[in-house]
Amino acid sequence: MIKTIAQAWKVAELRTKMIFTFLMLVIFRLGSCIPVPGIDRSQLANMFNANESGLFGLFDLFSGGSFSNFTIFALSITPYITASIILQLLTIAIPKLEEIAKEGTEGRKKIAQYTRYLTVVLALVQAIGYTFGLFRQVIADNSALSKIVIILTLCAGTAFLMWLGEQINEKGIGNGISLIIFAGIVDRIPRGISHTLSAYRDGTVSIVSIILFVIFALVVVVGIVLVQQGQRKIPVQYAKRVVGRKMYGGQSTHIPIKVNQAGVIPVIFAISLLQFPLTITYIWPGTSFAAWVAKWLSPSGHPGVWIYVTLDIILIIFFTYFYTAVTFNPQEVADNMKANGGFIPGIRPGRPTVEYLNKVMTRITFAGAIFLAVIAAMPTLLQQWTNLSIGFGGTSLLIAVGVALDTMKQLETQMVMRNYSGFLK
Structure with missing residues (x-):
């Protein structure tokens, strides 16, 4: 980096x-x-x-x-x-x-x-x-x-x-x-x-809780990097074709399908929606609705914390699939390959290619969605099992590391484009 x-x-x-x-x-x-x-x-x-x-x-x-x-x-x-x-x-x-x-x-x-x-x-x-x-x-x-x-x-x-x-x-x-x-x-x-060091000096947080959080943070960072960089490469072969006196195609390439195609967007979307009923309780406190939400839908309520975590996991999985479907269109990819004489070895062009890409995307997105859900939900559960209260947890690390990786990838892409441009000149 x-x-x-x-x-x-x-x-x-x-x-x-x-x-x-x-x-x-x-x-x-x-x-x-x-x-x-x-x-x-x-x-x-x-x-x-x-x-x-x-x-x-x-x-x-x-x-x-x-x-x-x-x-x-x-x-x-x-x-x-x-x-x-x-x-x-x-x-x-x-x-x-x-x-x-x-x-x-x-x-x-x-x-x-x-x-x-x-x-x-x-x-x-x-x-x-x-x-x-x-x-x-x-x-x-x-x-x-x-x-x-x-x-x-x-x-x-x-x-x-x-x-x-x-x-x-x-x-x-x-x-x-x-x-x-x-x-x-x-x-x-x-x-x-x-804040954590002050809590440790005051005796409200044990050294075991701090070590547990540090280990968790390191595992999260390593996991985020591995998942964000992980991808499934689908081989694509282009048939040879003659245009005029020149021959085109014949080369092999691949379609990179990321494990986490949606990035950190599903986590941000899920938190934004879960905040809505909680926001109403703070705007109109003291009502029966506020008491109900504080008990059943709040991350600090009981048994609300378990319902909150469950809804968080469900929403993250839903938005992972939803955002992936918005950003990756198998039909469009298959049509572009067919128009340029490309095909996946062993898969016929057209509808079979679309079905194959859908199957691969569905399976690989499930792994990415489960990873995002676990990383986002674990800090809330850890705070229930320990007295550790810190300003950055799994969601924070997920967003921070994910954004840093995406930014670095954009920077590398722009460098490659400029290097190629200079080479062609």
Whole structure:
């Protein structure tokens, strides 16, 4: 990784992209320190001291600490993720949206535009809920103007993060939204280590629990790297054909099918959906619905933790298959191979090829989905078996390592493209 970064730094264009990405992430971290106006900081600290874990921890994970400090980025990029989920589901359910999505670049631009509009709407709803619900006790000035300013500030923060992520996609390296979440997670690591050491000195966490977590973290990191890099290579043979006076084809290649084709997206999607009923309980506390959710659907409830983990596993498996189906189309791959005279040895072109690719993808995706589900669920279970409470668990490591690998892969791809370009010149 270090060698790749060093080589990429020597290329002027890639160096510019890397510097731009870094500066965008710096702006994100600086914005995470700007507080929302009209908030009583002492009451805010007391509220989070009483709710250090559970849902607050999940919100704080995605916002990089902005949620607990109630800064302008307190909503984080969660509304955008939720909007993306909704649009992708509607694309399958509504034929008109499906037609737009198949229009190529212009279709993707329209879907992206709809996603932005829906993000602003969801951010507005969430900001109103926080202002009049969860954070109503920490607002210093209860006037209508003060609350309007808070709502607009939170919405503007989410819109700015969405724009920041798109700028990274366009002018930087890697996926902008994923990198924003990655930056927030990495920023929490030093504080998590400090908190754990303090808990150890106070005697609330044993050395066995810390060693158990370190071993778990190392296993997770190694497992993530192996699964993210693992792939099934399906051989493809191209028949020889004569065009004019030249002969084309005859070479052998392969189709790389990754074990985890969906990356960390299923985990992010699953957490976003599981947060929804829990968010309502914090907006309207004290209701019978809030008590029911706290008992049955909360990661800190009993027996809610087991139901939460079960739903988390089911949603991750579902979104792994769903996102893989969106990003990999066996019919399109088979048609492209057939059009170029390619075939899988032992498999007839056309429908048999599609069925074979579907079978391979279904089996290999199951392994990747189970891995993601286990890694995401284990930290919650470990916290039930030990008193260890740390700011980064399996989900955090999964997202951080996955985003780092994806970013490095994009960097290597761009380097290869430029090397080939230079060679051809």
